[in-house]
Structure formats: C-alpha cells, structure tokens
Amino acid sequence: MRVSELFTRTSKTVPADEVAKNAQLLIRAGYVYKVMAGVYAYTPLGLRVLENIKQIVREEMNLIGGQELVMTSLQRPDTWEVTNRWSDDTVDVWFKTALQDGTELGLAWSHEEAIMEMMKQFVKSYKDLPTSVYQFQTKLRNELRAKSGIMRGREFVMKDMYSLHATQEDMDEYYDKVIQAYKRIYDRLGVGDETFVTFASGGAFTKFSHEFQTICDAGEDVLYINSDKTIAVNEEVLEDATKELNVKKSELSPVKTAEVGNIFKFGTEKSDSMGIRYTDAEGKQQPIYLASYGVGVTRMMGVIVEKYADDAGIVWPEQVAPFSVYLVGIGDTAREAEELYDKLQSEGVSVLYDDRDERPGTKFADADLLGMPHRVVVSPKLVASKEYEYKARAQSAVSALTQEALFATLKPAQGE
Amino acid sequence: MRVSELFTRTSKTVPADEVAKNAQLLIRAGYVYKVMAGVYAYTPLGLRVLENIKQIVREEMNLIGGQELVMTSLQRPDTWEVTNRWSDDTVDVWFKTALQDGTELGLAWSHEEAIMEMMKQFVKSYKDLPTSVYQFQTKLRNELRAKSGIMRGREFVMKDMYSLHATQEDMDEYYDKVIQAYKRIYDRLGVGDETFVTFASGGAFTKFSHEFQTICDAGEDVLYINSDKTIAVNEEVLEDATKELNVKKSELSPVKTAEVGNIFKFGTEKSDSMGIRYTDAEGKQQPIYLASYGVGVTRMMGVIVEKYADDAGIVWPEQVAPFSVYLVGIGDTAREAEELYDKLQSEGVSVLYDDRDERPGTKFADADLLGMPHRVVVSPKLVASKEYEYKARAQSAVSALTQEALFATLKPAQGE
Numbered sequence: 001m002r003v004s005e006l007f008t009r010t011s012k013t014v015p016a017d018e019v020a021k022n023a024q025l026l027i028r029a030g031y032v033y034k035v036m037a038g039v040y041a042y043t044p045l046g047l048r049v050l051e052n053i054k055q056i057v058r059e060e061m062n063l064i065g066g067q068e069l070v071m072t073s074l075q076r077p078d079t080w081e082v083t084n085r086w087s088d089d090t091v092d093v094w095f096k097t098a099l100q101d102g103t104e105l106g107l108a109w110s111h112e113e114a115i116m117e118m119m120k121q122f123v124k125s126y127k128d129l130p131t132s133v134y135q136f137q138t139k140l141r142n143e144l145r146a147k148s149g150i151m152r153g154r155e156f157v158m159k160d161m162y163s164l165h166a167t168q169e170d171m172d173e174y175y176d177k178v179i180q181a182y183k184r185i186y187d188r189l190g191v192g193d194e195t196f197v198t199f200a201s202g203g204a205f206t207k208f209s210h211e212f213q214t215i216c217d218a219g220e221d222v223l224y225i226n227s228d229k230t231i232a233v234n235e236e237v238l239e240d241a242t243k244e245l246n247v248k249k250s251e252l253s254p255v256k257t258a259e260v261g262n263i264f265k266f267g268t269e270k271s272d273s274m275g276i277r278y279t280d281a282e283g284k285q286q287p288i289y290l291a292s293y294g295v296g297v298t299r300m301m302g303v304i305v306e307k308y309a310d311d312a313g314i315v316w317p318e319q320v321a322p323f324s325v326y327l328v329g330i331g332d333t334a335r336e337a338e339e340l341y342d343k344l345q346s347e348g349v350s351v352l353y354d355d356r357d358e359r360p361g362t363k364f365a366d367a368d369l370l371g372m373p374h375r376v377v378v379s380p381k382l383v384a385s386k387e388y389e390y391k392a393r394a395q396s397a398v399s400a401l402t403q404e405a406l407f408a409t410l411k412p413a414q415g416e
Numbered sequence: 417m418r419v420s421e422l423f424t425r426t427s428k429t430v431p432a433d434e435v436a437k438n439a440q441l442l443i444r445a446g447y448v449y450k451v452m453a454g455v456y457a458y459t460p461l462g463l464r465v466l467e468n469i470k471q472i473v474r475e476e477m478n479l480i481g482g483q484e485l486v487m488t489s490l491q492r493p494d495t496w497e498v499t500n501r502w503s504d505d506t507v508d509v510w511f512k513t514a515l516q517d518g519t520e521l522g523l524a525w526s527h528e529e530a531i532m533e534m535m536k537q538f539v540k541s542y543k544d545l546p547t548s549v550y551q552f553q554t555k556l557r558n559e560l561r562a563k564s565g566i567m568r569g570r571e572f573v574m575k576d577m578y579s580l581h582a583t584q585e586d587m588d589e590y591y592d593k594v595i596q597a598y599k600r601i602y603d604r605l606g607v608g609d610e611t612f613v614t615f616a617s618g619g620a621f622t623k624f625s626h627e628f629q630t631i632c633d634a635g636e637d638v639l640y641i642n643s644d645k646t647i648a649v650n651e652e653v654l655e656d657a658t659k660e661l662n663v664k665k666s667e668l669s670p671v672k673t674a675e676v677g678n679i680f681k682f683g684t685e686k687s688d689s690m691g692i693r694y695t696d697a698e699g700k701q702q703p704i705y706l707a708s709y710g711v712g713v714t715r716m717m718g719v720i721v722e723k724y725a726d727d728a729g730i731v732w733p734e735q736v737a738p739f740s741v742y743l744v745g746i747g748d749t750a751r752e753a754e755e756l757y758d759k760l761q762s763e764g765v766s767v768l769y770d771d772r773d774e775r776p777g778t779k780f781a782d783a784d785l786l787g788m789p790h791r792v793v794v795s796p797k798l799v800a801s802k803e804y805e806y807k808a809r810a811q812s813a814v815s816a817l818t819q820e821a822l823f824a825t826l827k828p829a830q831g832e
Contacts, residue, residue: 005481005483006483007483007535007538007539007544007547007549008538009538033534033537035488035490035491035492035530036490036492039488039490040488041485041486041487041488041530041534042485042486043485044483044484044485044549046485047484047485047486050486065421067421067422067423067460068460068463069457069458069459069460069462069463070457070458070463070466071451071457072451072455072456072457072571073489073554073556073571074451074452074455074556074570074571075451076451076452092516095513095514095521096513097511097512097513097523098511099558099570100508100558100560105511107513107523114451114457118449118457119423121449122423122424122425123423128423131423133423133460138489138554140489140490142515142516144516154490154515155488155489155490
C-alpha cells in the first residue's frame with residue numbers, strides 16, 4: 001500500500017485528553033480514531049493489526065477443536081436473571097437499552113449465559129459433549145473510568161471461548177490444553193518470553209481461574225517473579241503462594257504487568273443455576289461443566305504498543321505489524337523505489353510505500369512512529385551500486401544491502 | 417468438516433414463532449440460533465456463509481479503492497444532533513443507552529455522521545480527496561416489528577461504504593463505479609440475473625439514490641419488469657418512469673422483489689450541516705460531497721435462502737455455500753468414504769462429511785436441508801466399480817461417476 005492512499009495522517013501533537021501511551025501513539029500514527037473515552041474506531045492500518053492478532057488466535061483455537069461462531073450483542077434479561085448477573089447491583093458494567101415496546105435489553109459484556117442458553121437446545125446427551133466454541137466479538141462494558149486507551153475500552157474486541165464437558169476431569173484436561181494454546185498465542189504474538197500464567201487474584205473463582213500476565217509498565221497488576229522467570233506470583237496471593245512453592249519472598253522481585261488473558265472454570269455453576277442437564281450413558285440427568293477463556297484482542301494490541309514503543313514511536317513485532325516493510329524513496333529515485341515496491345510485493349512481502357513528496361526527515365520520522373519492523377530506503381547514492389539502505393525498527397544500525405541480501409533479511413510477511 | 421463435530425443438529429420441527437421461510441430453514445438446519453425476534457446468532461455453519469458473502473463484497477470494494485476499517489457501535493449525541501438525526505422523532509430505529517454518569521449514547525444504525533466527524537480530522541485539502549472507506553459492522557436497529565427472519569433484523573451485519581469527494585462530478589463518477597461493483601457482487605453471489613438497479617422509491621432522496629432489487633417472493637417491494645428484463649421500475653415511480661423511458665405500462669409485469677443494496681448521494685448535505693470544509697486549489701473553503709453505499713450481508717444470506725430453497729430445504733449457490741460437497745457414506749463404506757473425504761480436501765474441495773451412524777434416509781434429508789451444492793454418496797454397490805453417486809442439490813438427476821469424472825464436476829470451492 002502507498003502512504004498517499006491512506007486517509008489517515010500522522011501527527012506530532014500528543015492528544016491532550018489521553019494519558020495512556022498506547023492511545024497517544026496509536027492516535028498520532030493514525031491506527032485508531034477516538035470517538036469518546038474508551039471508544040475507538042480502527043482505521044485501515046489499525047484493522048490490519050487487529051486482523052493479524054485475530055488470525056493467530058483463530059488458528060490456535062481451531063487447533064484445539066474450537067469452532068468459530070458469532071453470538072449476539074443484544075441480550076434478554078431472563079437469560080442472565082437466573083444466574084443473578086442481570087442486575088446492575090451484581091454486574092456494574094452493563095450497557096442497557098430497550099425495545100420500542102419498553103422491553104429492557106442488555107448489550108453483551110460476556111457470553112457465558114448466552115452460550116449455555118443456546119447449548120441447552122443442542123446438548124442433550126453425553127454424546128454431544130465435549131464441545132468448544134469461540135467468537136471474536138465486539139463487547140460493550142460500561143466502565144466507570146476509561147483512561148487506559150485501548151487497553152481497557154468501553155467497546156472492544158474480545159476472543160471468548162466456551163467449552164462444555166460431561167465431567168470435571170474432561171474440563172480440567174481441556175483447560176490445560178487451552179493454557180498450552182494460549183502460551184503458543186503469546187509466543188506467536190512476540191510476547192511469550194515475558195508472559196506468565198498465574199493464579200487469578202481476588203474474586204470468587206480464585207482457585208479455579210488463571211490470568212496470563214505480561215510484563216508491561218502500563219499494566220495495572222504486580223507480579224513477583226524469580227530471577228529465571230520460572231515463578232510468577234500475583235501480589236494478592238503472595239503469602240500463600242510462597243509457602244506453597246517453598247520460596248522466600250526475598251527471592252522474588254515485583255514487576256508491573258498487564259493481564260492479556262483470563263480463563264475460568266465455572267464448573268457446574270451455570271448449568272445448575274440455569275437448570276441445564278445432559279443425559280449420561282446410564283440415562284441419568286447430569287450437570288454440564290463449563291469453562292470460559294478470554295483474550296482481549298484490542299487490549300493485546302495496546303499492550304504490544306506499550307511494551308515495545310520507544311521515544312520515536314511504535315515498534316510492532318513482525319507477526320502483528322500491519323506491513324512488514326516501510327519503504328522510503330529519497331531524492332530522484334521514484335523509478336527504482338517503484339520497482340522495489342513491486343518486487344517486494346510479488347515476493348510476498350507486505351510493504352507500506354512512502355510515495356509522498358516530503359522531506360526525508362519527515363518520512364523517517366513517520367517510519368519510526370508507524371513502527372513497521374523493517375525500513376528500506378532507496379537513495380541516490382546507493383542506486384549506482386544497486387544497494388538499499390536497511391534498518392530494523394528495533395535496532396539503530398543502518399546497513400547497505402544488495403537486493404539479494406535485502407530479500408534474505410525480509411522473510412515473507414505473515415498474515416498476508 | 418465432519419457432521420459429528422458440529423454442535424448444531426438439524427430439526428424437522430418448524431419453529432412456531434417464525435413466519436419467514438429463511439428463518440424457519442436456517443434454524444432447522446442449524447445455521448442460525450434465535451435469541452429474540454430479529455436477533456440471531458450465527459453458528460459455525462452460518463458464519464461460513466457470512467464470511468463467504470463478506471469476502472466477495474470485500475474484494476469488489478477493494479477493487480474500486482475502498483479501504484476497510486471498523487467504526488464504533490457507541491455513538492455520541494452531538495455527532496448526530498447537528499444533522500437532526502439524533503432525536504427518536506426523526507430517526508425511529510435508535511437503540512439508546514447511557515454511561516454511568518448518565519450521558520446518553522446511541523448504538524449505530526448507520527455511520528454517515530460518524531464517518532464525516534472522523535474525516536473532519538483528516539480531510540483538509542483537495543489533495544486529501546477523494547477517499548472511500550467501508551466496514552463490515554454489526555448494526556443495531558430498533559425495528560418495531562421483526563418478522564422477516566434475518567432479512568430484517570434488529571441486529572445485523574452490513575457492509576457500509578462512504579465516499580468523500582471534492583466535486584459533484586467526482587462523486588457521480590465514483591457512484592457509477594460502485595454501481596458496477598455492486599453488479600459484480602450480485603453476479604458473484606449467484607443472483608445477478610435477477611437483480612436490478614432501480615430508482616429508490618419514496619423518501620427525501622429519491623432522485624439521488626438507487627436500490628438493488630432482486631426477484632424474491634418474500635420481498636417487501638414490487639418491480640415492474642419488461643420481458644427481457646432490461647427495464648425494472650419501482651412501483652412507486654411507475655407513472656413517471658414509463659413516461660421517461662417511453663414504455664407502456666402494459667409491457668411491464670409486476671414481480672415481488674427484495675432490496676439487497678441501497679446507495680445514496682448525500683451531496684454536500686452532511687458537510688453543510690456539520691460545518692465541514694476542505695480547502696480547494698485556490699485556497700477557498702469548499703463543502704465535501706458524500707455518498708454512501710450499503711449491502712446487508714445477513715439480509716443477503718436470508719434473501720438467497722428465500723430465492724433458491726425448495727420443499728426439501730436450502731439450496732446454496734456454489735459461491736456462498738459453507739461447504740461445496742455434502743459427503744455421505746452408506747453401508748459398510750467407512751474406509752472408502754474417509755479416503756474420498758481426505759482426497760477431496762487435499763484437492764481444495766470443501767466438504768461436510770456426514771460420518772454419523774444414521775440411516776441413509778436421515779443423511780439424505782439433512783443433505784437436502786443443509787443445501788450444499790453437491791451431494792456425493794459412497795455406497796456398497798458402487799465401491800466395486802470404483803464409482804460414486806453424484807447429485808447436484810439443485811437438480812434431481814442422480815448419476816454414477818468415476819473419481820475422475822467426479823473431480824471434474826466439483827470445481828475447487830471458493831473462499832477456502
């Protein structure tokens with residue numbers, strides 16, 4: 001794609017109403033557009049990042065037998081009343097609305113009850129279990145404050161998966177499979193080394209839920225981690241955990257982290273309160289075990305920005321970058337730059353080509369702000385020797401590469 | 417995919433609360449799940465159909481320079497108040513909600529104002545025009561009645577595109593390009609022969625908007641069409657149109673049609689009321705011309721069901737079918753059926769394999785209800801001669817084909 005084709009433009013002005021670095025950078029670079037606090041539109045550039053993240057998550061969910069579907073945003077009260085999650089007194093993030101006849105409706109902030117209500121129709125026998133479904137869905141949550149940019153939005157995209165099982169053992173086994181799938185997701189997203197699975201802190205389901213926390217200065221949580229990163233303990237459960245793991249508190253250091261995944265074993269709780277049963281091999285009525293598994297897709301995008309950005313702008317990991325290469329032509333090299341643009345694309349490398357009539361300094365600043373992993377410059381002084389200037393966004397070294405060496409450096413982009 | 421892996425199941429019972437054929441069949445076949453009137457979830461089977469439709473629309477929008485983005489569902493009142501489209505008195509399909517501090521918000525039923533509000537930030541000069549953006553978005557519309565299944569939902573997926581231009585001429589030219597792109601879309605969706613572009617009936621923008629209407633008994637509209645289908649006129653503008661086209665009313669016959677696309681020239685209306693201007697080449701402030709272009713993606717799915725279904729069930733056109741082939745093994749042919757299943761998939765043919773331990777009659781009935789374009793049966797009597805029983809869903813003839821002839825018949829599936 002050509003920069004001249006983008007309707008977005010970069011800005012040097014830090015938005016006055018944003019305190020979160022992710023929102024400041026994403027707005028300045030033109031990845032998101034702010035509609036109101038916690039509510040952001042995703043521009044063509046931003047959507048490409050989201051789709052890359054979604055595709056990684058999708059592939060891993062499919063690998064463990066998850067089936068993709070789409071549930072609805074509009075929710076009926078009765079589905080949630082039976083589990084006591086309809087009232088604003090018990091769930092304080094509902095956006096509520098109403099049909100023209102006055103019937104109150106909710107806008108989904110999660111889907112456990114909706115999934116169980118639907119599955120009541122399909123899961124009758126032990127032969128129908130286990131089953132695992134997931135969706136990428138725009139969730140609405142009426143957060144009191146929304147100051148973390150796209151890390152905690154009022155409108156955000158989430159991957160939520162729900163697995164239903166005949167027995168505790170089967171749920172436990174699948175739950176462990178999901179943990180492994182989540183680890184692969186964070187590896188592929190480029191944050192695996194600094195992401196830890198921990199017992200969730202607080203809440204009614206502490207013993208039955210886990211969080212995935214990644215090291216991030218902008219995170220709201222604190223983990224206590226040992227030197228080789230094999231132990232990571234949530235602050236709130238530090239006392240119990242150190243005893244259980246037989247480590248000294250002095251061996252653990254606190255780091256700020258952001259939650260990037262959250263998984264729960266609801267067990268038979270929903271099945272019991274909603275009165276949903278399956279028939280076992282002996283013909284007896286049995287409750288269904290439910291677990292749910294969330295990854296905030298837009299949140300993940302924000303965390304990645306927070307983790308890797310430097311003073312000059314965003315630094316995308318290869319796997320999620322909207323384009324692999326930021327191509328800049330300077331001086332009188334339009335023909336050579338166009339040729340390289342075509343050649344890179346024909347080789348399967350995704351390129352954002354800065355074809356604007358701007359000063360080199362402006363183009364380089366935008367290259368840094370936008371954060372593509374590789375910057376390639378076609379410059380008059382290297383045209384003669386048929387070389388290109390190459391710089392990795394995350395490194396400071398600049399080198400002159402032959403076309404062969406350049407293509408060897410730029411692996412075909414993912415997700416294209 | 418294997419039928420045994422689907423959590424959905426088919427049903428012979430027509431849902432008592434559905435009068436629309438599309439909803440009856442889609443629910444019975446397990447493509448959609450009804451949450452409430454006009455609000456449907458899309459199961460893994462249904463989502464595959466939606467994604468196929470979306471991909472066709474996406475490719476055609478990209479071809480004419482459309483850039484995909486995602487706007488937000490939550491809407492601020494001020495964006496819509498300036499154009500007098502916030503009040504429930506002027507727009508009667510808003511779902512409204514509120515932040516915890518009481519601030520009223522709307523849930524988007526369209527995005528003209530939201531797009532213009534965003535573009536105000538990016539379009540400053542004539543050099544920034546034209547620009548064209550589109551999205552696939554879940555729209556919410558508070559319809560008083562919702563009895564048409566997924567043809568008119570309260571929650572539905574729409575492709576909406578918006579183009580911004582410096583001049584009337586530029587808008588007119590692009591508008592015509594979109595008409596051509598839409599024609600290609602309907603061709604590719606398999607409904608091109610029976611889809612007509614007509615002047616919109618009624619409303620304030622009659623002269624500046626067009627509808628795409630496809631012949632459909634379940635449609636809400638009536639077109640007057642001549643024998644070779646070169647003239648199609650909306651009932652409401654019949655008098656004027658016959659005069660203008662110089663045809664006699666007696667040469668035209670009425671047919672019921674359903675709207676499958678709707679395009680509008682807003683001209684400078686939004687730009688004027690929202691106070692948005694660009695600077696032309698002479699440095700003068702000028703209004704921006706806006707046109708918008710909608711295709712109801714979920715509605716399209718419903719219309720396709722209505723158009724082609726027969727007494728036995730759904731009949732998907734090849735291009736939108738969730739799977740190309742419904743593969744049935746009967747008798748003691750599991751090994752041969754598995755082999756063919758693998759071979760079809762390795763050749764790029766998408767297959768739903770009915771691997772259940774059910775009677776042949778049950779499998780055949782589900783093949784018809786689910787509506788894949790091709791049915792292939794592996795039966796004991798043909799195994800010896802290495803032949804397969806083949807039947808096109810839309811035809812009644814059954815033939816015995818060699819593997820070579822079978823693969824020649826089944827073109828590689830689209831959208832896989």
